[in-house]
Amino acid sequence: MGLNLYIALLLFLSVFSACVQAEDQPPSAEAIAISLSTRLEHEQPAGDLWLRIRAGLNLPDSSPQLTRQNIQWFVDHPAYLERAIQRSRYYLFHIVDEVAKRGMPMEVALLPMIESAYNPMAQSPQKASGIWQFIPSTGRVFGLDQNAWFDGRRDIVESTRAALDYLQALHQMFGDWELALAAYNCGEGCVQRAQDRSRSADYARLHLPKETRNYVPRLIAVRNIIRDPEKYGIKLASVPDESYFMRVTLAKPMEARKAAELAEISVDDFLALNPAFQRKVIYTENHDEMLLPADHVETFQFNLHRQGLDRAYLQTYVAKKGENASIIASRFGVSLDWLKEHNPLKLWRGKVIHPQRLLVPGTAIKALSSNAGTTAPTKRTHIVNQGDTLVRVAQLYNVKVDDLRRLNTNAEPLKPGTTLSIPFSDS
8 A cells, every 4th residue: 555545544534533523423525525635735744945946957968978077076075065055045945936937947046056156245256246146247237236335246136137137138149048058157259259160059069168168067967966866975955945035125224233133033144135235234225125034024023113113223314525434423322333334434534535325323313413403412422442532532522621521420541432421512
């Protein structure tokens, strides 16, 4: 008797017994069918994404010798695949889903395995970046923003969209997926010239650069291993066939550290999903959107509203040309290092060289009168840095040393990290 038939028989008997005990009447065939279907569905394990991937693998192996050599390399370096598969669990479902929607060969979903090992922070000597390894110019052609706040080449959703757009354009150009993949590696001009020299459209006959000759066979090698890992002594960690992340739109910018805290995940896990933000703040010129693990979105929303939006969000402050960066930092109760880490500051001798938008804590900006037109508060703060003295701090803010002593019982001895109250005017 087959295992599935045996399990079904046991379930039938349990349903029959339950119905007899409840009503002392034999169950109808329809009742048994419904109960059996419900229980079997409930007891089915979550689908494995690798099964879905294998079902869509269909590229030819035009260079079997090179494929075998590349398979041997992966077998000899199992740590490479292990690391890549571990990283891919964040992104793989999304990529597979997008590839399937476009009707592309599922091998395309494995392309980041050889491009970057699914490392969104990977960068080549040619300045290619992200899991799909876009160079700056190609990234811009396919709509990937790149600025001091945000690099779309590292954005998981946007770079995947751009990569698939590019590959489909190459496929339309060459009419062949192997040639499209080769062109993705070395450029469409490179493949076109090789075709002209060889007078052939056959990928295996083209005289391509060494890296490109190995590029498609390397992908096919990964494909063959994924298709039958046991054959090569490799164990694939299961990846659920369900979305790992969800998009969350913020009303205002937020620190990555704060977002991770509210979602109750590690900063490393948060940054793995949001690697495009250059300054560890969720902020772009057009929108503030981030990715969170799907099972932590409700946690994030609950904690955000419990803590209060003003305390969680950052605000913008337009710094004027010539403003002292240390004074700006102190006004908002942060260190100069914090200001530099969270903003693409452009300074000359510690002063802002041209008007620029900065991100600062949301609660502190309400106490600042610079742009609000409200009555100025009587105090501001300065966080003491290594080497600071009361004289230096007084000179920095154009106040008297005696006023600093009067406002601060902790002014002497002065220690790094101490917060000093600084008067805006005589108080």
